Amino acid sequence: MQRLARHPFPVQHLKPPPERAILPAMNEYDYIIVGAGSAGCVLANRLSASGQDRVLLLEAGGSDRSPLIQVPLGYGLTFSDPKYNWMYTTAPDPALDGRTSFWPRGKVLGGSSSLNAMVYMRGQHADYDEWRDAGNPGWGWSEVLPYFKKSEDHVFGANAHHGAGGELAVSDFADQVHPLCERFLKAGDALGYGRTSDFNGERKEGFGLWQMTIRKGVRASTSNAFLRPAMHRSNLTVLTHALVQRVLLQEREAVGVECVVKGVRQQFRCRKEVILSGGAINSPQLLQLSGVGDAQHLRAKGVPVVHHLPAVGQGLQDHLCVSYFFKSKVPTLNNTLGPWYGKVWAGMRYLFNRKGPLGMSVNQAGAFVRSREGLAQPNLHLYFNPISYTANTAPVGKRFQLQNPDPFPAFLISFNTCRPTSRGSVLIQSANPNDKPLITTHFLTTSHDRQDIVEGARMVRRIAATAPLADIVESEHLPGAQVQSEEAIFADFAKRGGSVYHASCTCAMGPMPETSVVDARLRVHGMRRLRVVDASVFPSVTSGNTNAPVIMVAEKAADMILADNA
Numbered sequence: 339m340q341r342l343a344r345h346p347f348p349v350q351h352l353k354p355p356p357e358r359a360i361l362p363a364m365n366e367y368d369y370i371i372v373g374a375g376s377a378g379c380v381l382a383n384r385l386s387a388s389g390q391d392r393v394l395l396l397e398a399g400g401s402d403r404s405p406l407i408q409v410p411l412g413y414g415l416t417f418s419d420p421k422y423n424w425m426y427t428t429a430p431d432p433a434l435d436g437r438t439s440f441w442p443r444g445k446v447l448g449g450s451s452s453l454n455a456m457v458y459m460r461g462q463h464a465d466y467d468e469w470r471d472a473g474n475p476g477w478g479w480s481e482v483l484p485y486f487k488k489s490e491d492h493v494f495g496a497n498a499h500h501g502a503g504g505e506l507a508v509s510d511f512a513d514q515v516h517p518l519c520e521r522f523l524k525a526g527d528a529l530g531y532g533r534t535s536d537f538n539g540e541r542k543e544g545f546g547l548w549q550m551t552i553r554k555g556v557r558a559s560t561s562n563a564f565l566r567p568a569m570h571r572s573n574l575t576v577l578t579h580a581l582v583q584r585v586l587l588q589e590r591e592a593v594g595v596e597c598v599v600k601g602v603r604q605q606f607r608c609r610k611e612v613i614l615s616g617g618a619i620n621s622p623q624l625l626q627l628s629g630v631g632d633a634q635h636l637r638a639k640g641v642p643v644v645h646h647l648p649a650v651g652q653g654l655q656d657h658l659c660v661s662y663f664f665k666s667k668v669p670t671l672n673n674t675l676g677p678w679y680g681k682v683w684a685g686m687r688y689l690f691n692r693k694g695p696l697g698m699s700v701n702q703a704g705a706f707v708r709s710r711e712g713l714a715q716p717n718l719h720l721y722f723n724p725i726s727y728t729a730n731t732a733p734v735g736k737r738f739q740l741q742n743p744d745p746f747p748a749f750l751i752s753f754n755t756c757r758p759t760s761r762g763s764v765l766i767q768s769a770n771p772n773d774k775p776l777i778t779t780h781f782l783t784t785s786h787d788r789q790d791i792v793e794g795a796r797m798v799r800r801i802a803a804t805a806p807l808a809d810i811v812e813s814e815h816l817p818g819a820q821v822q823s824e825e826a827i828f829a830d831f832a833k834r835g836g837s838v839y840h841a842s843c844t845c846a847m848g849p850m851p852e853t854s855v856v857d858a859r860l861r862v863h864g865m866r867r868l869r870v871v872d873a874s875v876f877p878s879v880t881s882g883n884t885n886a887p888v889i890m891v892a893e894k895a896a897d898m899i900l901a902d903n904a
């Protein structure tokens with residue numbers, strides 16, 4: 339028997355889940371949800387809320403009880419910890435000098451929301467209007483806004499843009515961010531970009547501070563926010579260390595899943611629906627393992643074809659980013675979090691009042707800007723970190739280096755293009771569910787994406803050269819002043835650029851089975867009782883970070899699922 343144990347971390351305001359045996363006597367459920375990530379935890383809460391339906395949530399990873407997950411800055415370590423992380427590696431990409439990239443994904447209750455950087459960002463209105471205009475009725479901005487608000491317990495309270503009293507805490511850290519952030523914001527003022535006090539409110543453009551999914555110094559993962567409050571429900575069963583290996587299909591109807599739970603193979607049957615919420619890498623993998631995908635590819639990999647759906651695993655999008663490192667004349671978070679005594683001070687401060695650098699993200703401020711005339715929307719997403727660290731895409735020893743600040747005062751300004759147009763794929767390499775799929779990124783294959791890279795690099799330097807930020811810049815440490823020409827900027831990007839982990843679009847929503855995987859109600863084309871609900875259903879990646887949009891997708895999906903099964 340498997341148990342979900344008590345939460346050992348002292349999180350006063352979160353009720354610990356009840357201790358109870360969770361292997362069910364009966365293996366038939368109304369809904370089976372695969373994956374307890376950003377989307378899966380929301381679904382588990384909403385679909386079990388009435389008490390009418392028996393809901394099974396299956397998660398390949400384990401408990402999220404570790405302080406590394408609950409303390410916000412712990413993500414510097416879970417970033418490369420296989421205990422909580424799928425640790426994917428992409429295929430070599432010519433645009434990145436033939437390098438592979440490391441792609442962390444959460445493998446734990448809460449999924450990637452348990453190890454992300456906690457920035458809460460919905461993106462631009464136009465992102466969703468484009469989803470709707472691509473043939474997906476119901477997904478325009480005015481239709482999705484109520485679902486963003488539904489989840490929210492927003493620090494600004496309920497208003498036209500925000501919700502209050504919802505499960506997901508969204509906090510503001512204006513009183514806690516590092517003083518260098520103000521210099522960054524003032525440089526934006528001086529350049530005429532203007533400020534916003536709320537990127538998720540009226541003004542989504544300009545310079546500002548990020549809001550974060552943190553409640554009283556503790557990570558507001560979807561596990562903490564949505565799953566934990568629902569754990570006491572007798573109609574909700576959560577199994578951890580449960581790797582779903584295929585969807586059980588009769589003809590083209592989902593009737594359950596086959597799963598290995600702690601080494602024991604089991605089948606679970608569903609009366610209503612199977613919902614895949616395994617994320618942008620695993621959901622397309624699972625569909626393919628189950629015989630739903632491009633028929634030729636499935637046959638080549640030895641998987642019997644149930645339904646030819648060529649778009650499964652295609653269309654992969656992500657935000658590709660590079661950081662510019664600036665040495666600083668004044669102390670930065672490197673001075674605080676580098677030396678052992680600084681770490682002790684930060685630890686004490688956190689233990690004492692849940693505040694300080696450990697209680698929030700190091701990614702504290704940023705901007706959405708247009709880098710050229712004639713753009714209808716911002717095309718660049720900038721990040722300001724009052725710290726510098728090297729997130730190598732190649733392993734150093736057993737780990738990837740994210741956790742160590744540089745041994746000198748410095749800060750980072752990073753950028754990515756908001757709406758990349760390059761698309762890659764996620765395809766199984768064999769019929770073995772334990773083999774990782776092949777992730778092909780095809781980054782920077784369009785002139786649009788390449789133009790943004792050059793303009794982004796020049797924008798970062800313009801900001802760093804503008805007072806009052808310029809006043810404290812000692813020198814550009816990386817890539818260095820010698821990198822000036824377009825060719826040199828690309829060469830540097832190829833050497834150092836990497837993902838900001840917003841993988842999406844691999845089971846895209848759309849009206850045509852030839853080019854999409856799910857319809858506007860997130861039902862897999864040509865199949866019955868099978869949906870996908872996670873980042874993979876985005877028709878195109880949103881302009882900003884992706885956790886809030888995934889939570890919105892799950893909120894809307896829950897309503898559609900309940901309505902369709904009423």
Ligand SMILES: Cc1cc2nc3c(=O)[nH]c(=O)nc-3n(C[C@H](O)[C@H](O)[C@H](O)COP(=O)(O)OP(=O)(O)OC[C@H]3O[C@@H](n4cnc5c(N)ncnc54)[C@H](O)[C@@H]3O)c2cc1C
Binds near residue numbers: 442445447457459
């Ligand atoms: C390091 C990092 C930093 C990020 N920073 C931010 C940020 O600051 N702000 C932001 O908005 N977004 C951020 N993101 C992105 C954001 O967290 C993701 O887009 C979002 O969490 C994806 O949600 P999902 O439900 O699609 O997938 P996930 O949350 O990844 O959930 C998928 C779940 O399914 C489980 N699963 C998969 N396959 C199976 C299977 N076969 N059987 C059983 N279980 C399975 C997985 O273990 C996982 O728990 C970040 C992501 C990462 C990795």
